Amino acid sequence: MERKFIEYDFGRVDSERMRLNVGPQHPSTHGVLRLEIELEGEIVTDVIPHIGYLHRCFEKYCEQMQYPQVIPYIDRLDYIASMNNEWPFVMGVEKMMNIQVPERVEYIRVIFAELNRIANHQIAVATFGMDAGAFTPFLYLFRDREMILNLFEHTSGARLLYNYFWVGGLAHDVPPNFKDTALNIIKTVRATNEEVMRLLMGNKIFVERTVKVGILPADVAINFACSGPVLRGSGVEWDLRKAQPYSIYDRFDFNVCVGSNEIGVIGDSWNRNIVRMNEMEQSCRIIEQAIAQMPNEGDVREKFPKKVRPPKGEIYCSAENPKGELGFYLVADGGNKPFRLKSRPTSFVNLAVLPEICKGYMVADLILILGSIDIVLGEVDR
Amino acid sequence: MLVQEIYDNLKEKFPEAVLEFIGTATGDPSTVVDAGQIYNICKYLRDQDGLEFDYLALLSGMDYKDKFGTVYHLYSLKYKHRFVIKTYLPKEDPSLPSVERIWKTANWHEREAYDMFGIKFENHPNMIRILCPYDWEGYPLRKDYVGQETYHGVRIPV
Amino acid sequence: MGNFVFDLIGKNIVAALVICIIPLVFILPYALIAILGELKIGAWMQDRVGPMRTGWKGVLQPVAEVVKLLQKEDITPTIANKPLFNLAPFIVFIGAFAAFAVLPFSEKFIPSGINLGLFFVFAVGSFAVIGIVMGGWASNNKYSLLGAMRSVAQIISYELPAGMVFLSIATIAGTLDMQTIILNQSGPIWNWYIFGGPQGGAIKFLFIPFFVILFIVYLISSLAETNRTPFDIPEGESEIVAGYHTEYSGMKFAMFFMAEYANMYVVSAIIVILFLGGWSSPFGTSFMDGPIWGIFWMVGKAFFFVFVQIWLRWTLPRLRVDQLMYLGWKVLLPLSIACFMAIAFLAMIN
Incomplete structure (x- = not known):
């Protein structure tokens, strides 16, 4: 009989691996994401994301809708930052139809987009903290987000899905006390951010949990075409507002926040979140400048085209969404419906990097890394 | 670099594979290339000094009614220039090489194009559906798509 | 009683x-x-x-x-191991409940004044682990199993520093009887063990830091033993849904819940008994002292520590398993052993 040699590796105990389905119903998958993970003890050895539970074939819908009717569908992509979502599409159609929107409209768009960026980052940081078990900062940030949503509700009539940016202008003018309200919001946001910095981001336990977890090197981030805070957390200074200034962003003085080696390692979960915290401050600065420069008078509807019917052609128009680059590749055939509208969904692209960065960490870290990428399933699945 | 210069550079390197330059009055100009050569062209675009398109912003599948196609939107983070490549594919059994090994982000985009248009990407590590259920029939974004009537015995509302 | x-x-x-x-x-x-x-x-x-x-x-x-x-409907999963699944909440609750048998409320009011009170509390405190691992395993759910494994590792690790704290106080007090330990601390506030206890004279001031460290060590270990934030890893809702009680509902879940709250009081009471003079009044024996005031002081002090636990829960994030183990084995255990040796020395020279 053949003799078998059994080698013992005393450094490592062979254990049976366990396959675990995290989701689609799980408290911290931020929606209906299913992660099929393979565990060795508590260590994650493999992650396979399964997406599509919210799939509604948004692109097929758009081919059957006239251009203005597409906007409400776009709201429902990343339903946390709807104002920002509408922008690249509206901007693309305006570029094709050669519409120059009035100054006042541009300023209002910038202010609303930045306010929505703040609201989005508040949710991102809040849910990230909650994934780590800190519940109180979550409510502090949500309390402030409520003020922003109230302003949006006053202006557009909706709290989440606004349908506010229209081709050639805006659906409604802003309310009379708009400037004061916006400045008031900034004041509150700044005060709360300072508190959250101390309570959450500077908390020893939180720092220990998030630093050196889910390190995403810059070259991998670029290769995976990550964008937004995920890319900037890895130290790549790439912000569409600076790199290819659209609208009137070249008039404002603001910094592109990138991750640093100060507390964590470049590209770890903590850095991705400190970028979000810093970006809120930069947004506040932009809003302040925009409010100071904004013209007081003007009709926001004066440039509305009679028919939204872009000429035959194609355009890829993208904008810096809170989560990253959101783009729309619009192919027009001269009719009143898009021939093809393909979105570049930020969360979809950013989520693809997840399996790459969470191997070898623990289950608890996997949840944190997922939280630090900040996805919205409405956009991943479309 | 301007789009025209990049096109000239590419045309010089791949005289046969680069087919056509589409410049439009509105929107972005694009370059049509031979689908079979897409891997080599993309690799050249990424690695060549002075071009360095390291960022694949978007990969879309297309249905032009008479033919299929794919569109690649490229950025260079270093030089901040953009470029658009297109391929055209036949109506029957569309397939072309995958660029997953060049830009990892193409992995999910190509799966989506396969899911929605049935365009097959050769050498892709995991060519399965991504958004639709794994056992879905048909390719929803094709212009001539007719939906399934039932799925696992459940009637699908139209 | x-x-x-x-x-x-x-x-x-x-x-x-x-x-x-x-x-x-x-x-x-x-x-x-x-x-x-x-x-x-x-x-x-x-x-x-x-x-x-x-x-x-x-x-x-x-x-x-x-x-x-x-x-609420009492749900038992069909693939669960039913006897163990149904037994687990009772065992967890018994563990918490039994400790109340020896917790004194005042000089005259103690359910059972056995002279091994401290040892008894320590023993029944580990009882809950059996129930948790039973419930986690019998649920036939991977999340429950993960939670149960985490819980066992955590509670057993943190019993060691807690045990060292018990041992130190037992050494200095010379007894395991809770009533005697409290009686030792009666009198002025500096007789409490957190301030070095009644013995010693001037030299005891050198040893006060060791007592304070022991107090903090026990405070941290007690949070871990009751699965409270920042050590609520076994039931970390964002990671493993609800840990070992994922599959429980209705009254069985309520028993886990009740056991957690009962445990909170038990550990708070132990802190108070060991370090803060139990039912003795902080104003010495002359003012607001006696069996009835004793109940007030005992419950009041213990409630303060229950409040501290609630306070921490809403303030701190959660640790990770390996950080928890690091803290338990590499920080708290050596610290408590060092303090134990110092206090044993103090007990010897007295």
């Missing part, structure tokens, strides 16, 4: 049952108050109002929750 009941009714089975029920008389109202405290303190810290609909300012909310839990 036990003897008192036996004298009253006679030594029979009814008397034994009555004695068993006495702690429940305390636990049930206490649990309601603690749940209300958790809701309202959490709300206050988070700038909300908390429950407001049931009763005046929502004070009846815990009652409503208990009634809701009682009414």
